[in-house]
Each structure stands twice: as structure tokens, then as C-alpha cells.
Amino acid sequence: MKKIIVPTDFSEYAEYALEVAASIAKKEKAQILLFHMIGVSRAFFTENKYQEYAEAVYYMKLARKKFDELLARSYMKGIETECVVQNYKAFSELNDVAKEKEADLIVMGSHGAGKILSMFVGSNTEKVVRHSDLPVLVVKDRIKNFEMNGVVFACDFEQESIHAYRRAMKFFAPFKSKVHLLHVNLPGESFRDTSQIEEKVRGFLLNAEGSEKRMGAVNYWNDYTTEQGIYTFSGRVNADLIAVLTHGRKGLAHFFMGSLAEDMANRSGWPVITFKMD
Template sequence: MKKIIVPIDFSEYSDYALETAAMLAKKNNAEILALHMLEMSEAILTKGDSEMQQETIFYLKLAEKRFNEFLEKDYLDGLTVTPIVKHFKVFSEVNEVAKEQQADLIVMGSHGSSGLKEFFVGSNTEKVVRYAEIPVLVIKHNPILTEFDNVVFACDFSEDAVAAYLNAKRMCDSLKAKMHLIYVNLPSESFKSTPEIEAKVSGFLKKADGDLEGLSNVAYVNDYTVEKGITSFSNKVGADLIAIATHGRKGLAHFFEGSISEDLANHATLPVMTFKI
């Protein structure tokens, strides 16, 4: 892990994310890319070239000043921190910055959302999770005592999830964390018997790892929803972090089917890290 992106909106939640990123950067000798999305009004963008440039420069300088003040944190001492200011506020663009900078991880603070606001609008974190092609770590609380030693990776053990599992495994290795794998069995059409689950998991691990050494780290949980199953198991094993594969659904597919990873990113009290399938 060499580069970590942290979107900054000057809130306490982006402060939590920045402090978490600092902890990870110190462990991995990584650079922090602090990203501020400066929203430019339509009025400014539709002005004449010369006038627009002057006003854009003015707002960029204001943002830079506030940015520099925000980054004056003791926990950043000794780290390489690169401020990046972009004059847009479209959160799908965070992925473009990540690709441009060849970043390895996005760390983002979130207070989550719920009810009608979540259903129709969603949170900015949810949008980043949906579009990001690299892992996204979502932080909800002050991370002073946070150590990611115990990680729960939730998986459906389908062939599509092999790459996400291997990415999560590499991330856990870099964090020196123990990874628990979990399959949540639901009382619905997707219900599977124990032999069926064991066969599915064994085939998955053989394809992903080439052996069955990880089988002892796999748990099977029965619950009414995947989200509830992951949360209860994470509490049971004292997890520090929930990791999950995400399809990054967009448009109508996302609207009707939803996304377990985005629900967890919004609702879980533990930090959540997503890996794109």
C-alpha cells in the first residue's frame, strides 16, 4: 500500500478518516492524498473565460488556505501528505482521481444515512463505494483506539468474488490482521444445506488459494438478512473491521436490488472496507 486517498469536507468525519489513514500510512510507509471536492456554482462555470478564471482562482486559493489549516494535525507529523483540490463535487469522480494517482485505498468518513433520504438520495460515501474500483474504507467514529487486528470478510463464495477475496486477503496481510470468512445462509430461495455450503466454499477456496488451508477460518451463519448475519457474527468474534465484496450496482439494478455493502457502509458501527467484484 503506497498511496491512500482521503476525501476531505472539513467535517469531524473526514477528520476521523484522515487520522485512520495516518495510522495506515505509518504502518505501510504510504503517502496520503488529501482530496477536497470544491463545488463550483453553475453561475461561475457559465461566465466568460477571463472572469471565470479569476473567480475560480479566488475560490481555489480560499480552499487551499482552509485545506492547509485543516491538515495541521499532530498525527500527520512525519508523513507525506499531498493536498489535491478539484473544482467539482461529483463523488463518482473520486475513482478518476484514484486511477490518475494510482492509489491503493480510499479512506472516507461517514455518519451514514437512513430512511427516505437514503432510499432516494443516498450518502456521498455510498456513491464513492458504488463507483470506486479500489478498496474503500468507511470510518464512523474517532479512530484513536482503532487497530485492525481482527477482520470479518463476508462473501457469497461465488466465482465472481475470487478477485475481491484475494484483494481482501492481501489487505489483511498488509494490516497483519486475522481474516474470518463468513457465509450468511438465509431462510429463502437462496437457502442452502450444510453439505451444499461446504461444497461451495471448498470449490471457492481451491480456485482462489489452490488449497483448503483457509477452511478452518470460514463460519456459516443463519439469519434473516445478510446485513444482520454479518453484524451479529462480527460482534461475536470481536471484529475491528468488516470487509465485503461489492458489485457496485448502478441505475435501476441498484435501485431495485440494493447493495449489501452500501447498507453496511451506511448502518454498521464498525469500520467497513469494500472490494469491487
């Protein structure tokens, strides 16, 4: 890992994300890119009126001051950092910034109640995660010594998930994470017996890795909802992190906006990392 992007509005929740990013950066000797949008009217930059120009300069100086305050934090010591202040741009285009900067990870802050920090409210959050080809790590509490020793990776083991699964396993490998693969079995029409699930998982692993060696790392959990199964199992194994796959353009409305991942962000006591499916 070479570079981590941390979007910030300078809130305490954004700083929680920065502290986690710093922990990862130190272990991986990675650079942090602090990214802030000032949202100033374009007229401030294009018109010659003194007052408007002065206000634009004020916002820029204020952002720089806040950057300096963050960089002075003890947890940022020894980390190579680049600060970017940019006028308003669609958050869906943050993926373009990540590609331009050759980043490997985006770390975002979130309110404890599940509401993303103010700069990422509502559809903007959805756009960031939906359009990001990078893993997106969402943090909502202060974690002084962030670890990824134990990861619960919830997966449906459908063939369309294979590429995202490979990316996730590659991501966790340098951290030597113990990845608990999890299949939540639900009642109703989607219910499958043990032999059916094992057959599905075996086929998935053979296609994804050419081997069944991870069969022993797959856990099967019966519950009434997927999210409750993930929470309960994560508590049982004392997980540091929950990993889920997103469907990008096809299904990210289910993430942070009324379904599985929003419920996870609202109720879970764990940070959540997403990997986009192709």
C-alpha cells in the first residue's frame, strides 16, 4: 500500500478516520492524502470583485490552518502527507482523484448514529462508495490502535463476487489478517441446507483460487436477517473489522441508504470496509 486518501471536513469524525489512516500508513509506510472541499462559488475565483476574492482567500487560508493543526497531531508524526484543497466537485468523481493520485484506499469518518459526516451526507456518500474502485473504510469511533487482525468477510459466494473477493483477500494479505469468511443463511425461499451451501462455496473457491483450501475458513450462520447474522458472528469472534461487497452502480443504494450496510453502519460496533464488485 502506497497512498491513502482521507476526505475531511475537519470534524471530529473525520479526525477519527485520519487517526485510523495514520495507523495503517505507519505499518505500511504509506503516504496520506488529506482532501478537503471548500465549496466556494466559482464566482469567487472568476470575478474580480475584491470582497468575493477576499472571501475565497479566507476559506483557503482557513483550510490550510486546519490542515496544519491536523498535521501537528502526535499520531501524524513521521507520516508523509499531501494536503489538497479543492473547490466543490461531485463526490462521485473522488474516484478520479484516487486514480490520478494512484491511491490504494479511501478512509472516511461517520457519525456514531450512522450518519456520514456533513460533507458526505446522503447521496454524496452513496456516490463516493458506489463509484470508488478502491476499498472504502468507514470509521465512526475513535480507535487509537487500529488493527485488522480479525476480519469478518460477509460474502454471498455468487460467481459475480469472485473478482471483488480476490481484491479483498489481496488487500488483507499484507496485514496477515485472519479472515473469517461468513455465509448467512436466511429462512424462506433463499434457505439452503448445509450440503447445498457447501457445494456453492466449494465451486466459488475453486473458481476464485483454484483450490478448496479456504473451505475450513468459511463459517455458516443461520439468522433472520443478514445484518443481524453478521453482527452476532462478529461479536462471537471479536472481530476488528467487517468487510462487505458492494454492487457499484447496480446496488449501492443498499449501502448507507436504507438496507444492509446502512443498518450495519448504524448498529454495528465495528468499522466497515467495502469492496466494489465488477
